Amino acid sequence: MNTRPLYFDYAATTPVDERVIQVMIECLGFHGNFGNPSSSSHAFGQQARQTVEQARRQVADLVGAQPEQIVWTSGATESNNLALKGVAQARGVCGGHIITSQIEHKAILDTARQLQDAGIAVTYLVPDAQGLITPQAVSEAMRDDTFLVSLMLVNNELGTVNDVQAIGEVVRSRQALFHVDAAQGAGKVAIDLSRWPVDLMSFSAHKLYGPKGIGALYVGPQAQQRLQAQIHGGGHEGGLRSGTLATHQIAGMGAAFALAADAFDEEKKSIIALRERLLEQLLKLPGVRLNGSASQRIPHTLSLTFSEGEFNSAALSHSIAFSATSACNSASNAPSHVLLALGHDARLAGRTIRLSLGRFTTVEDVDKAVDLITTACASAPPFWATGL
Template sequence: MSTLPCYLDYAATTPVDDRVIQAMVTCLGREGTFGNPASNSHAYGNLARQAVELARRQVAELVGASADSLIWTSGATESNNLAIKGIAQSAQGARRHLITSRIEHKAVIDTVRQLEQAGFPVTWLDPDSDGLIQPEAVRQALRDDTLLVSLMLVNNELGTLTDIAAIGKMVREHGALLHVDAAQGAGKVAIDLNALPVDLMSFSAHKIYGPKGIGALYVGERARPWLAAQIHGGGHEQGFRSGTLATHQIVGMGAAYALAAAEIEEEVQRISLLSDQLRDGLLQLPGVLLNGDPQQRVPHTLNICVDKPGFNAMSLSSELAVSSTSACNSASSGASHVLLAMGLTPALAGSSLRLSLGRYTQATDIETAIAVIAARLHSPSTTFW
């Protein structure tokens, strides 16, 4: 009977928490809350609508937003598309300039590239050597015709934190809008949209122990008049996103965010201790270096470069479930675009690993990871392939 490898790829996806599954099951089957939330003429629909709105409040409470500012989507990828394309579609006059960075998730990069091909001028920001997009770089890129700036809160490969508060202040003073992809940030860092100068923010459920296929987009008051729907057919979600709401998935996302709100402090503290143990253990190995800023980061994600010829993440796959790049990039065999943008050579980027910790990571997993990587480093390079 085969044994699955030690799971250290929580940045790719998380298992659904058992408590979330229990909440979702109540929305399935004849005895469950299975009605269409848009059916307001009978109890089945009304009960489903109540469950949907409770979940909306649960998500809103974690991120410091009003419930009516959240729009349900199929995930952070759709949220990013809706935010960026939805604002661009409403661009008026000469204000069409977009700003983003070369280390964003492909859901942002590919969306902005599509708009660039359609004639929108784009400034692509480079990270510094520590993988950070500095506020000064954004300030220098802002122009009189800047419409939208789109930057992630937590980098999905490095775990580095972007100074959204400082950037948002500059963007707002310039009259532009700020979109933030927070798929990797929710439940890991405190988010207060009542205070942050952010106009649009994307969220996901499956990065925070909820189900796949569901997400949300925060739409602030400044962005609301300019956001154009990208999916039409019924005018659901205040006209921003049509389609029958998946009650069980929405309830799962709400339950996951409620659990995160209740447990974030304890969970971050526990993961920080494990992360320190992992980082210290790996960095003492010969040829292992840290990718990304050592301080301005979340503890959940660690990206290391293994400077030894022939080393490859695939050599670990039978014992460790880790990534050499983001899950959305893994279909292509090329090195991480994030690491290349930081200035790493293709060889060093190709020998880098992302190890990400989560709710079910234990000290034994950390010990296993260190031991496995140490063993590979002490093996002849010919065994890596």
């Protein structure tokens, strides 16, 4: 009988919580809540609309927003595109300047390059040695024509947490808009958009035990009139994102965010204990080092470089599900742009893995992973014998 690998890739995606699945099932089938939320003239549509609005409240409640500030999208990638392109195009003028960083998700970097090709200047900030973008770095990069700053809350490869409150104060003092990609942060970092100086924030359900294919964009008061829709065809979502709403996926995202709110403190405490157990044992191996800040980070994600000896990751991949780079880079087999920005060369980047823990990780999983990784290190030949 085949045994499934241990799952340590929660940063790539999470399994949908069984409680979320049940909520979604109730929105499918003729006897379920299957109506079109835009069909307001009959009970089927009205019931679906109520479900959509309940989910909107659930998402807003987790992040300290108002329900009407949440716009449904297909995921964080679309939210990021809507934020960057929508703000740039709404200006109605050519040129201008955007600030982002070298360690953003590809959904930001690729979009920024598209805007750059369209004539907008883009500054890609270099992270500090801890894998963080500092308020000072943002301040120094600001220009008179800077109209948008886009930085992630939690880095998807390192797990480091930027001080977006302090950065937001810098951005707001210069009358620019501040967008934050929080795909990896929601449910892991206490977010309060009622106080944070953030104008736009992207979310994804599948990073938080919800379904794939659904996300949201928070649109704050200062961004309301400075955002242009990217998908047209009916004027749904306040004119910002047209298309028939997927009630079952929206309900699933709402349920997932509500569960995260209820379990926030307990789950964080549990993940910290598991992370400490895992990290303490792995750091005893020769040449292993943690990438990114040891303190300014979420406990869920660890980036570890095995600098001594060649780490036998290919053999390990049959027994542990982990990432050698972020999911957005895996198709190209290219070294992690995040690690390169931190100063790793291609060889060290190739000896780095990301282990991410989640709701269903157990002590037994951690101990088995340590044993397997230790064996992989011991069985690998020294790097000087490989010619690398």
